Amino acid sequence: MNRLVENYLKIKSELPENVTLVAVSKTKPTEMIQTLYDAGVRDFGENKVQELCDKQLVLPNDINWHQIGHLQTNKVKYIAPFIYLVHAVDSEKLLIEINKRAQNFDRIQDLLLQIHIAEEDSKFGLDEAELFNLIEKLETNIFQYVNIRGLMGMATFTDDEIKIAKEFRGLRKLYEKVLQQSSFKEFNILSMGMSGDYKIAIAEGSNMVRLGSSIFGERN
Numbered sequence: 001m002n003r004l005v006e007n008y009l010k011i012k013s014e015l016p017e018n019v020t021l022v023a024v025s026k027t028k029p030t031e032m033i034q035t036l037y038d039a040g041v042r043d044f045g046e047n048k049v050q051e052l053c054d055k056q057l058v059l060p061n062d063i064n065w066h067q068i069g070h071l072q073t074n075k076v077k078y079i080a081p082f083i084y085l086v087h088a089v090d091s092e093k094l095l096i097e098i099n100k101r102a103q104n105f106d107r108i109q110d111l112l113l114q115i116h117i118a119e120e121d122s123k124f125g126l127d128e129a130e131l132f133n134l135i136e137k138l139e140t141n142i143f144q145y146v147n148i149r150g151l152m153g154m155a156t157f158t159d160d161e162i163k164i165a166k167e168f169r170g171l172r173k174l175y176e177k178v179l180q181q182s183s184f185k186e187f188n189i190l191s192m193g194m195s196g197d198y199k200i201a202i203a204e205g206s207n208m209v210r211l212g213s214s215i216f217g218e219r220n
């Protein structure tokens with residue numbers, strides 16, 4: 001068997017059954033994606049809109065494309081016709097644009113709200129107050145074309161596993177709080193964990209991990 005496929009299957013087999021594995025294929029060639037696709041893989045993640053659209057154009061139509069990185073408002077229109085799940089919604093402005101474009105294409109867009117849990121300033125995301133402020137608006141009937149499926153977050157890049165666990169635990173708590181306090185009908189995704197920290201994330205309740213380098217090898 002192909003080594004890439006073998007590697008993917010090994011990682012997948014070690015995950016609990018309820019955890020969705022998103023193969024983060026950014027910077028990797030379409031041939032590698034096709035190889036995994038031929039082995040049955042359907043969930044792929046990209047963080048750059050241009051690269052995502054280029055790949056979507058030449059790869060099979062039934063791939064579930066995940067937009068995992070920060071999304072600029074002016075780029076939404078390019079992915080709106082086909083994107084499966086937007087992981088990093090972090091402002092009302094972006095939400096308004098996604099809702100508008102989804103309406104244009106007669107789609108209901110699934111998305112996750114990104115929460116800022118890391119200590120670094122550079123990582124995007126909402127704080128708790130902003131989250132509940134946004135949820136209040138989402139509970140009105142303004143946003144008819146988006147479906148809030150859950151939360152996403154990225155932990156601090158560090159070797160300190162206790163710190164990482166703490167950050168993921170905080171996100172899990174927020175997730176539970178939203179579950180209790182909102183009326184979202186399909187709120188069931190907690191996207192946390194990358195190659196370096198996904199085992200900790202799963203121990204803290206993640207049910208969707210986004211793995212790039214551990215599947216495809218290091219990026220250049």
Ligand SMILES: *Cc1c(COP(=O)(O)O)cnc(C)c1O
Nearest residue numbers: 024047068194195210211212213
């Ligand atoms: C690149 C990226 C990943 C995957 O990172 P790896 O460390 O290669 O697993 C996950 N999530 C986001 C948002 C990313 O940009």
